[in-house]
Amino acid sequence: MGQGGEPRRAQAYDGELGAAVARAQDGDESAFAVAYRIVQPGLLGYLRGIVGDDAEDVASDAWLEIARDLGRFKGDGAGFRGWTATIARHRALDHLRRLRVRPRAAALEHEVVMDLPGPHTTHDQALESLSTARALELVRGLPRDQAEAVLLRVVVGLDGPAAARVLGKRPGAVRTAAHRGLKRLARQLGVTDTNGRGVTDDGPRTLGESK
Amino acid sequence: MGERLNDGGEPVRRRPHPAGTGPAADTVDQELEALLAEVLRVTGGPVAPPAGSEGELRAVAAFRAARDAGAHTARTRRRDDWRPRTRRSAARSLRATLSVAVASLALGGVAFAAIGSAGGDPADAKRPERSASASEGRSQAPSLTPSPAAPGTPAGRDRPVTAEDTAAHCRAYERVKDRGRALDSTAWQRLVTAAGGEENVEAYCAARTASAENDGGANGKGNGKSNGTGGTTDKGGQQAGKTPKGNAGKQ
Numbered sequence: 086m087g088q089g090g091e092p093r094r095a096q097a098y099d100g101e102l103g104a105a106v107a108r109a110q111d112g113d114e115s116a117f118a119v120a121y122r123i124v125q126p127g128l129l130g131y132l133r134g135i136v137g138d139d140a141e142d143v144a145s146d147a148w149l150e151i152a153r154d155l156g157r158f159k160g161d162g163a164g165f166r167g168w169t170a171t172i173a174r175h176r177a178l179d180h181l182r183r184l185r186v187r188p189r190a191a192a193l194e195h196e197v198v199m200d201l202p203g204p205h206t207t208h209d210q211a212l213e214s215l216s217t218a219r220a221l222e223l224v225r226g227l228p229r230d231q232a233e234a235v236l237l238r239v240v241v242g243l244d245g246p247a248a249a250r251v252l253g254k255r256p257g258a259v260r261t262a263a264h265r266g267l268k269r270l271a272r273q274l275g276v277t278d279t280n281g282r283g284v285t286d287d288g289p290r291t292l293g294e295s296k
Numbered sequence: 297m298g299e300r301l302n303d304g305g306e307p308v309r310r311r312p313h314p315a316g317t318g319p320a321a322d323t324v325d326q327e328l329e330a331l332l333a334e335v336l337r338v339t340g341g342p343v344a345p346p347a348g349s350e351g352e353l354r355a356v357a358a359f360r361a362a363r364d365a366g367a368h369t370a371r372t373r374r375r376d377d378w379r380p381r382t383r384r385s386a387a388r389s390l391r392a393t394l395s396v397a398v399a400s401l402a403l404g405g406v407a408f409a410a411i412g413s414a415g416g417d418p419a420d421a422k423r424p425e426r427s428a429s430a431s432e433g434r435s436q437a438p439s440l441t442p443s444p445a446a447p448g449t450p451a452g453r454d455r456p457v458t459a460e461d462t463a464a465h466c467r468a469y470e471r472v473k474d475r476g477r478a479l480d481s482t483a484w485q486r487l488v489t490a491a492g493g494e495e496n497v498e499a500y501c502a503a504r505t506a507s508a509e510n511d512g513g514a515n516g517k518g519n520g521k522s523n524g525t526g527g528t529t530d531k532g533g534q535q536a537g538k539t540p541k542g543n544a545g546k547q
Binding site: 109110141155167168220239240270 | 328329332345347351352354355356358359360361362363367368369370371372373375376377378379380
């Protein structure tokens with residue numbers, strides 16, 4: 086895993102990110118700003134999936150902690166994504182605990198499926214019909230372990246082991262959760278892959294891989 | 297887990313992903329991930345904030361404050377170490393294996409020691425009472441139950457034998473005392489010593505026989521007496537054990 090489009094894109098920035106973090110750890114505040122601009126979009130997308138509209142506030146809290154503890158961090162650009170995602174996740178869980186509200190509506194899935202147009206044969210068609218808000222709604226409609234696994238993989242751009250570390254779970258469990266979440270999203274989107282076969286027929290392929 | 301139920305093993309799925317084979321060769325998960333990434337992040341999703349955004353300024357201000365306060369020299373905790381894990385995890389798994397081995401040895405030793413001490417318990421004969429009182433109150437058990445058991449056990453076995461011997465010797469003494477050298481044998485010497493002199497033997501024996509008869513026969517003298525006291529002590533111990541329990545139950 087980790088060869089998907091988004092992780093690859095995230096990795097393209099990882100060299101730059103790692104260098105910025107290293108300079109920031111030496112005290113360069115403009116380098117810290119660079120790291121912020123690279124990391125913040127993924128972090129915010131992940132947080133939107135957990136806390137919805139409060140994501141900006143939670144991200145702001147998380148960045149205060151990141152700025153404070155930056156000297157403790159050890160690792161490269163990819164590691165920095167994981168480290169910051171862990172901090173953001175803790176802040177998000179604190180936030181949810183304060184709210185004492187479940188972040189998702191359980192009935193979401195059904196309504197969304199009703200709203201969607203008929204089956205698409207290509208991802209482009211699915212993509213055209215899908216707004217960002219709807220996609221986020223869909224992801225938030227997943228059980229939280231699946232939603233978090235998908236978001237960490239897709240939006241933050243972590244690889245399997247890093248996502249597992251953020252979630253405090255075994256890599257296998259996170260792979261399974263990500264797969265189930267994606268499968269469910271595909272069903273909701275009515276996506277079939279290019280062979281015309283429904284993706285929902287697929288077994289948890291990743292489980293066959295030993296890690 | 298591990299099911300590959302779909303229409304007969306597609307080689308496409310298990311192929312690694314060489315460059316240039318296009319998205320069709322990619323796995324479904326990866327296509328979906330790419331799709332979602334497009335939607336969530338690129339197409340009007342949370343885009344990279346412009347330089348100098350409010351959030352950035354706040355974060356940089358916090359960074360500056362922490363740096364100037366010297367917070368950036370803080371020690372790295374394990375959760376802050378995101379370096380590639382190959383060597384670290386190997387070292388950690390070795391450490392984990394060793395600590396598990398040490399722990400199992402230590403626990404095994406404790407268990408073995410516990411077995412040894414339980415097997416060597418001198419109060420084995422009193423086990424039912426012991427467990428009963430132990431269940432009544434753990435703090436009572438060690439102090440109360442051994443105390444009747446420890447003196448009770450030797451008393452129950454040794455004293456009757458001696459008392460029986462003494463009684464028998466006394467009876468025989470009546471018959472034997474006038475017959476010359478019979479009194480030189482070890483048994484008689486012991487009786488004489490116990491009585492405190494040959495002239496005291498009759499008084500000694502009289503006292504013994506009298507007390508044995510009070511207890512219901514020369515034979516049962518020692519046994520009856522010591523068992524009786526042992527039993528009383530045991531009851532006392534049990535009552536003492538029960539009283540705190542009753543109180544504790546009411547509180």
